[in-house]
Amino acid sequence: MPENGLQLSEITLDNTLSSFDNRDVDSRKVDIIYGIDDTPPWYLCLFMALQHYLTMIGAIVSIPFILTPALCMAEDDPARSYIISTMLFVTGIVTFVQTTVGCRLPLVQGGTISFLVPTLAILNLPQWKCPSNEILSEMSPENRTELWQVRMRELSGAIAVSATFQIIVGFGGIIGYILKFITPLTIVPTVSLVGLSLFENAADAASTHWGISAGTFILLTLFSQLMSNVKVPIIHYKKGNGIRIIWFELFKLFPVLLTIIVMWIICTILTVTDALPVSHPARSDSKINIIEQSPWFRLPYPGEWGVPTVSLSGVLGMLAGVLACTVESISYYPTTSRMCGAPPPPVHAINRGIGIEGLGTMLAGLWGSGNGTNTFGENVGTIGVTKVGSRRVIQWACALMILQGIVSKFAAIFIIIPEPIVGGIFCVMFGMICAFGLSALQYVDLNSARNLYILGFSMFFPLVLCKWMAKNPDVIHTGSDLLDSVLTVLLSTTILVGGLCGCFLDNIIPGTDAERGLEAWAKQMALSTPKDEQEKFNHESNIFDFPIGMDLIRRWSWTSYLPFSPTYKPKPFCPYQSKQS
Template sequence: MANSEPDKKPRPGPWPPAPDSAAMPPSSWAKRTGFRPKFSGETNASNSDQMTSLPPPQPSLPKPKQPDTSLDIEAGRPRPGPDSNGEAVARDRAKEKENAKELTPPVRKLRQSDGGKNLAANGGEGSRRAARGEEVVAVDVPHQSVLDDDDYVARHSHMKYELRDSPGLVPIGLYGFQHFLSMLGSLILIPLVIVPAMGGTYEDTADVVSTVLFISGVTTLLHVSFGSRLPLIQGPSFVYLAPALAIINSPEFLGLKGNNFKHIMKELQGAIIIGSAFQTFLGYSGLMAIFLRLINPVVVAPTIAAVGLSFYSYGFPRLGACIEIGVLQILLVVIFSLYLRKISILGHRVFLIYAVPLGLFITWCTSFLLTESGVYSYKGCDTNIPASNIISDHCRRHVSRMKYCRVDTNHALSASPWFRFPYPLQWGMPVFHLKMALVMCVVSVIAAVDSVSQSSLPPTAGVLSRGIGLEGLTSILAGVWGTGTGSTTLTENVHTIAVTKMGSRRAVQLGACVLIVLSLVGKVGGFIASIPEVMVAALLCFMWAMLTALGLSNLRYSEAGSSRNIIIVGLSLFLSLSVPAYFQQYGLSPNSNLSVPSYFQPYIVASHGPIATTSGGVNYVVNTLLSLHMVIAFLVALILDNTVPGSKQERGVYVWSEAEAARREADVCKDYQLPFRVGTIFRWVKWVGL
């Protein structure tokens, strides 16, 4: 008998394989590209052409046929026949194998690189597909896109508050103020550079700072409500700083007498308005969404990195005017942001979030104590006397330390009124010149590319175009009010949200309202304008280094170890430094007396560049654009990345979600749809609606 001879029993068969280990949830750009890292257990690259469209129903697999000699494990004897229990056991095992392959670990995901499968929120019957004739119901699942220390990842537990959460007025107010305070450097440092370069006084600097705060608050409200609808702060971008300095140092402005500030500001306003109008057209016409098919992480990384590297000639040379204060400022920010970054107080990483404000406060207090103790006071020398009128050699040797190390030489705070309302055209009617407008048109394209790279979810083409178009409109507002730069999404947003774990758009909206109120207090602008220039230069060294690192970090969404990508990025970065250096040094003799400081020398290339045609406008545009580091990096990377063969995973190709599939996802609709049912009006517009 089979029961008495267990040695002759055939084996019941192998046990079903264990389920695969959970793959690491891809971050935002991986969602767009379909990138699957090899260390996640998935070695095959996914087809990035399949994103969010729901897969068609697939027929169930045929039941596996078992041999007639299959055993009943419980009874221990063979039971032949199609209806035997042995075949039922085999069918159960086959189902277990199929479920082990289909079921995923209970990690919440939203539109991953799985071809668009709508996985269940709780990891249960996630692989069940709707049968024919069965109605597909969209379930309102909370938004799963959250942040870790680097970027958005799909883990709900990592986020304190999601995009649509409203935890209450007090928490929202505190988080909103914290969000804007942590980005203080990005908001206020650009006016502290360009206004003195235009010949403006401390009072002019205070007025421009107040205007920047006002416009940043207004444009942030507009974008969070009617643009991309993501909790991203709008403000003056470093992308606009280099072209603004190039326009400020144009040859026609070098011989101006009188109030140079208002005259140059009106020229700058005209260029910004035209360039922003061009960006608005690209956005709302849908042309930018088509152009961005050519933009990949391999293009974005060197372009944004070149923006930070381009100001190396301004940073430390400006800081060296008072070396002890400048170095102290850099050391404090580095210590707070690196060595003390993991210290948490009441659940907040205070030193990491407030590294810039804390470093500025301590350095300012130190400089104040040194000034009051007489360290920077020299017998017989007066800080109020212009350097050109100082006769004593003793005072001339110390004029730099008296001007840049002391904190009482700036009277912007005392001269500022308590209330001041920034109004449009406050500097006069803008002046429009075609050559300056063309420069800003090219820069606006790069600014749009920078902004798009910061989206958390893969948006539809309509949402993308809507955000870029509204960014152009808000930059027009910045030009009309006269901030000196366009308004774009600040690059540091992703880092700030990752640390604070606050993803609620209501916090950013309330913070923007607070920013508008602060802009009406003239003393706030005066206080910011009174920051010593050496401290500004030290903070800029840190901010530009951060910008460079954030740009290069985009390479992690492509195959950074690929020889193709290494050569493209390396060549783009090197040429972005070398080609502008050729244009900036062309025609200059070593002993020539320049009319601008040495740190502004790279921006006077329009007067001596190598391009010399019969058209002065063409000479100005070409010499200026080819002297900008970010333009060279963008052009080289764009051409090489789109002409050198490479797989989509290797390049990190962007893939935008499809509109119809996005409308079937409740989370996407609630995240991106316009409020107050405005979206229903624009649904028919392909490049504006969802």
């Protein structure tokens, strides 16, 4: 049994061995317990689905803590939990579509931090800035509700329209052409600046009580890094074998959840003993009324906050988030496929995956979640840890997401997490996003003065420009209010400025393919199967086909021209082909 296999692998071992008895097992199955097409027993599916759900819930919950203050929403407004419910509901729907007819990889599609950067840039425009606290305190509940809903409608329209770009490049099969210009030195500033741009939001939340925030990220470091291999005993009963002790790697799978629980208990003790003043953000009862005011059941629906509005500045600003998500998701496809012991995903699956992600972002906008959808890297990591790559498990997780999206009181529980705990989580989470972007530097030559120049400028200049734009939002005067708004949003979006700088400089400044990292990146992103491995993948050629209707599709010759059809026959997909090869 692999040391880092599924924590309940003693339970699943018998099922795993029996499921493999009647089929060919190649070398790729050694480190995988359940592959993409495998169906574990329903009770194991439920447990494994809960693992994926708990893995992504932390990232989902973190988004409204940044979004709702920018929307001018009151801290005790129960609608905060409604936004979480809507996000979870849409996440469940889009993930099910993606795993069933999209790329068909076991990927979770949900809200992403990448959309928060352009969102904050849009809401920083003069017409969307929140009124002063004095004005807010004098507003009626109805006017206060309309205050944040009109902003949500602006975001919803911008997200939904900008997602059409992702739909077109996905279903239109033009991903390969775009990726020819998106190099590692484009990815680094684009993704890294997502985390760096949000440091002020992390500081605002953490500074409400630095002691609790420090305890949060210290515990998170302890659980996730120092105790990841520590196993705890649990009692397990199996018919025929009786009661026995199995060892469960608790800290490896649930470090965030454990950290929140421990620190929440500490905040509760400080609240009960009155060590914290009344209404302090660290008190566990500061927002308890949200649970009381939230209904038990609520079905999210499109246009819940009103008909979305559309502005050119909002759409172009959100396009930066769409581009960042597109590049990030594509990088996960071959990685996830390898983890699941499957062949590299063919071009039609990549095209469908990006198209479905764009469709999911459009739905998230129309439903009023205030965010888009993207592949969750955390859940990709969970597959690597648990060695469970079954798409059926993810589909069970979809049911849990949709269920929680309907039960509002359960979503409200996450809103009342004390603010300094959230701030401590932000300090780690945003840092990890930054580090993920920087990890693309492994492909480039860091001894090259050319690369260092591009990297330094594309990382530093966007922070300088966007910080200045935030302090001077009225500085642009072109004579057109529309053009002023468009330029202000674009120049205030760090990931867009950084990505454009890196892309432009890397494509015009001379450099060899090896120096620019294109040769190493091409091997990472190669989505075609080597000839010497083709034979062992032949029996699994239907992994990425549609679950139904394939006989009919194969009879229609015209489907071979559709970039998203399983019968599509393009050239091998490798966007960074080396000039020397």
